[in-house]
Amino acid sequence: MSNYHIKHLEEYYQVYRKSVREPENFWEEIAEEHFMWQKKWDKVLSWDFSKPEVKWFEGAQLNITENCIDRHLSTRGDKTAILFEPNNPEEGAQHITYKQLHERVNQFANVLKSQGVKKGDRICVYLPMIPELAISILACARIGVIHSVVFAGFSSTALSTRINDSDCKMVLTSDGSYRGGKTIDLKGIVDEALESCPGVKSVLVAKRIHTDINMKDGRDQWLQPLLDGASTVCEAEVMNAEDPLFILYTSGSTGKPKGMVHSTAGFMVYTAYTFKNVFQYRENDVYWCTADIGWITGHSYIVYGPLANGATSVMFEGVPSYPDFGRFWEIIEKHKVNQFYTAPTAIRALAKQGTELVERYDLSSLKVLGSVGEPINEEAWHWYNDNVGKKNSPIVDTWWQTETGGIMISPIPFVTPTKPTYATLPFIGIQPALMDEKGNELKGNQVDGRLCVKFPWPSMARTIWGTHQRYKDTYFSAYENKYFTGDGALRDEVGYYRITGRVDDVIIVSGHNLGTAPIEDAINEHPAVAESAIVGYPHEVKGNALYGYVTLKDTGESRDQNNLRKEINQIIAEHIGPIAKLDKIQFTRGLPKTRSGKIMRRILRKISCKDISNLGDTSTLLNPEVVKEIIDNSL
Numbered sequence: 001m002s003n004y005h006i007k008h009l010e011e012y013y014q015v016y017r018k019s020v021r022e023p024e025n026f027w028e029e030i031a032e033e034h035f036m037w038q039k040k041w042d043k044v045l046s047w048d049f050s051k052p053e054v055k056w057f058e059g060a061q062l063n064i065t066e067n068c069i070d071r072h073l074s075t076r077g078d079k080t081a082i083l084f085e086p087n088n089p090e091e092g093a094q095h096i097t098y099k100q101l102h103e104r105v106n107q108f109a110n111v112l113k114s115q116g117v118k119k120g121d122r123i124c125v126y127l128p129m130i131p132e133l134a135i136s137i138l139a140c141a142r143i144g145v146i147h148s149v150v151f152a153g154f155s156s157t158a159l160s161t162r163i164n165d166s167d168c169k170m171v172l173t174s175d176g177s178y179r180g181g182k183t184i185d186l187k188g189i190v191d192e193a194l195e196s197c198p199g200v201k202s203v204l205v206a207k208r209i210h211t212d213i214n215m216k217d218g219r220d221q222w223l224q225p226l227l228d229g230a231s232t233v234c235e236a237e238v239m240n241a242e243d244p245l246f247i248l249y250t251s252g253s254t255g256k257p258k259g260m261v262h263s264t265a266g267f268m269v270y271t272a273y274t275f276k277n278v279f280q281y282r283e284n285d286v287y288w289c290t291a292d293i294g295w296i297t298g299h300s301y302i303v304y305g306p307l308a309n310g311a312t313s314v315m316f317e318g319v320p321s322y323p324d325f326g327r328f329w330e331i332i333e334k335h336k337v338n339q340f341y342t343a344p345t346a347i348r349a350l351a352k353q354g355t356e357l358v359e360r361y362d363l364s365s366l367k368v369l370g371s372v373g374e375p376i377n378e379e380a381w382h383w384y385n386d387n388v389g390k391k392n393s394p395i396v397d398t399w400w401q402t403e404t405g406g407i408m409i410s411p412i413p414f415v416t417p418t419k420p421t422y423a424t425l426p427f428i429g430i431q432p433a434l435m436d437e438k439g440n441e442l443k444g445n446q447v448d449g450r451l452c453v454k455f456p457w458p459s460m461a462r463t464i465w466g467t468h469q470r471y472k473d474t475y476f477s478a479y480e481n482k483y484f485t486g487d488g489a490l491r492d493e494v495g496y497y498r499i500t501g502r503v504d505d506v507i508i509v510s511g512h513n514l515g516t517a518p519i520e521d522a523i524n525e526h527p528a529v530a531e532s533a534i535v536g537y538p539h540e541v542k543g544n545a546l547y548g549y550v551t552l553k554d555t556g557e558s559r560d561q562n563n564l565r566k567e568i569n570q571i572i573a574e575h576i577g578p579i580a581k582l583d584k585i586q587f588t589r590g591l592p593k594t595r596s597g598k599i600m601r602r603i604l605r606k607i608s609c610k611d612i613s614n615l616g617d618t619s620t621l622l623n624p625e626v627v628k629e630i631i632d633n634s635l
């Protein structure tokens with residue numbers, strides 16, 4: 001079990017050094033000892049960032065589902081693999097054991113085969129967070145079909161663009177979905193999308209909300225009867241290490257969404273190894289990641305990473321506010337969750353509710369807390385640490401991306417001392433670099449620059465579906481021989497990294513580079529503030545000036561807005577300096593957010609510049625209605 005489970009800081013440094021000095025030996029050992037291969041590799045790594053081309057474990061053959069399911073059957077057959085917690089708590093949880101998962105994945109895979117799909121084909125999965133979602137992607141992997149999951153909150157236009165981009169033959173969906181007290185007509189959205197997707201020949205529909213829906217003859221079929229008639233035996237397709245496992249779209253700041261393509265072997269090895277270490281997962285722990293499988297976090301850390309470790313992974317269908325804002329805490333108590341992984345946006349929404357609900361439940365099972373998706377501001381970090389972790393469960397602030405496939409910078413709990421707002425140290429095998437604007441690497445500590453990675457890691461995306469040139473231009477052209485992340489970061493005096501936000505969020509005010517995150521952090525310290533977003537707009541003297549959009553907590557009191565503005569600027573001056581004071585502060589009821597909870601500063605930036613003619617694609621927003629309000633009240 002050498003190197004697989006890091007236990008103290010010295011060991012981290014030792015293993016890290018080995019992973020950098022002898023990356024091939026290091027990853028070879030991990031791959032040899034902890035996975036099931038039908039054939040071992042001929043070469044561990046070949047790479048050339050100028051093309052860019054990266055291959056891990058070339059020549060190896062495997063099937064990821066044998067690693068995630070079959071190999072656990074003899075020792076963990078009756079252990080819960082997926083613990084499904086439905087939207088409505090009264091419906092009761094479902095425990096799907098490894099044995100049952102094996103049968104259901106095989107049946108599903110046989111259904112797919114019977115519909116004529118074969119290795120290398122693409123299937124679009126547009127399902128809510130029900131067991132069929134996890135099962136269907138594993139079924140695709142079982143037979144070598146490339147899954148492309150589209151988050152089931154995306155509109156019909158977003159869906160059809162993604163279906164057509166990767167020529168999906170088939171769509172998997174459901175009659176509808178539950179979201180808190182509401183139901184959503186998913187099948188209706190699919191029908192609309194498919195009007196412009198001539199390549200889709202068949203649609204399989206899972207029953208979830210039992211409404212009457214339109215089934216198109218010759219195209220649509222109910223899933224369950226097909227499953228009932230399918231065999232529970234399905235041999236795993238032999239896959240090459242570099243065969244694509246899935247495509248997952250991520251939106252760029254401009255243009256079409258990018259279909260990031262992930263490989264089979266590298267993705268498996270890296271997500272499994274990071275899962276084990278970043279969450280310090282032990283046999284019999286119950287692990288819960290609140291993300292949706294429609295995002296990379298769900299792919300890597302609800303499905304593949306946990307299952308490759310034989311873990312119990314909670315899959316939650318609902319939302320944090322239903323039936324009330326105590327739902328997360330209720331689920332932690334009920335299932336005795338040991339590792340809890342969520343996003344800063346959720347933490348802030350829950351913190352807004354005060355502490356009464358979080359104190360009502362027994363959270364003593366928790367050992368590790370995780371954060372992902374955006375920089376976690378200091379106030380939210382402390383709220384999470386104090387009220388959820390009771391200062392007893394380390395917070396792993398995990399920085400990574402759809403493109404990176406797995407966690408890149410993160411503390412290892414009980415190993416790396418944490419520091420609020422810092423993702424801390426590079427994970428084993430990850431070689432970050434900070435670059436200045438001229439393209440020089442910034443050496444040493446206490447530097448601040450653009451975050452790159454200078455050596456390949458197993459789970460990096462291999463290309464953008466259909467456009468390798470765009471992959472090269474976006475990630476490998478800004479700095480020679482380096483993967484450019486698009487994020488800014490600083491490295492403190494001990495070598496800890498703090499992600500300061502997307503580089504396009506850096507605003508230069510009177511020649512000073514200001515990151516949005518530290519300013520927003522400061523504003524959020526004000527007791528009346530729930531959330532904020534800062535953008536720059538052109539200013540005659542300063543080059544750029546700062547415009548702040550601020551959402552207040554719903555306390556029922558009315559406050560004098562001009563006083564609040566003064567107080568907010570006072571806090572900014574204290575935390576960062578007068579240079580970072582805001583010229584304009586607009587109070588808003590909400591901030592435009594992506595479905596995964598990231599603030600869309602691109603839209604706010606345009607509004608602040610009074611450039612509202614072309615706001616780009618707002619259809620994928622969680623709350624498109626706030627955009628109009630913000631425009632109407634613009635200062």
Ligand code: 6R9
Nearest residue numbers: 372373374375397398399400401402499502
């Ligand atoms: C996993 C995921 C990637 C972008 C990334 C960065 C931001 C994610 C973060 C974080 C600061 C963290 N981000 N985790 N920023 N601290 N712990 O979220 O993937 O949806 O592709 O987003 O999210 O800006 O570049 P994805």
